[in-house]
Amino acid sequence: MKVLLVDDDPSFLELSKTFLEMFHNINSDTVDSAGEAINKLQKDSYDVVVSDYDMPSMDGITFLKSLREKSINIPFILFTGIGKEEVMHRAIEHGADSYIQKGGDPKTQYSELSSHIERVVGNKAASF
Numbered sequence: 001m002k003v004l005l006v007d008d009d010p011s012f013l014e015l016s017k018t019f020l021e022m023f024h025n026i027n028s029d030t031v032d033s034a035g036e037a038i039n040k041l042q043k044d045s046y047d048v049v050v051s052d053y054d055m056p057s058m059d060g061i062t063f064l065k066s067l068r069e070k071s072i073n074i075p076f077i078l079f080t081g082i083g084k085e086e087v088m089h090r091a092i093e094h095g096a097d098s099y100i101q102k103g104g105d106p107k108t109q110y111s112e113l114s115s116h117i118e119r120v121v122g123n124k125a126a127s128f
Contacts, residue, residue, distance in 0.1 A: 001121055002045070003028040006037045006063070007052040007079075012102075016050070016079075016113075019106060024114035034063035041072055047121045048097075050113065053080035053087055061087070064094050075120040079113060097123070 003020065005028050007013050013030040020026040029044070031037045034055060041049070049067070053060035060078050067074065078091040081102040088099045097120040100113055 001026055001047045001117070003117060004037060004040060004046040004049045005030045006034060006049060006055075008032050008055040009052070015106065016110070019110035020114060023110065026114055026117060034058035034060070034066070037063065038066060038070070041067070041074065046074060047124075048075040048077060048117055050077045050079050050117070053078055053082050061090050061094055064091065064096055068095050075124050077113070077116055077120060
């Protein structure tokens with residue numbers, strides 16, 4: 001399984017990659033912008049995208065809409081510190097497979113994220 005992590009915070013990307021790879025055996029690549037992620041997705045193969053919401057130039061929902069407009073139907077998890085219900089509803093409305101709020105104990109947070117990753121990837125595989 002391979003994940004593309006998208007976040008404008010380099011230290012958060014590094015932490016996410018480390019936790020997923022070391023403790024959950026989930027391989028990941030990281031990019032610091034939605035634009036860079038779109039370029040990678042057009043060249044490389046991933047099982048799921050995990051994206052922050054609050055990023056400069058293109059937020060997570062705009063990024064998701066852009067993927068869907070390009071017919072890139074990869075599973076998408078919004079992983080964000082913005083806890084507003086309206087953001088969650090907009091994410092689901094535009095095709096996000098899951099929504100997770102950042103914060104709290106990292107071990108618990110990344111266990112939850114890895115469970116969501118495995119679930120959405122498993123759902124995608126079951127639909128084929």
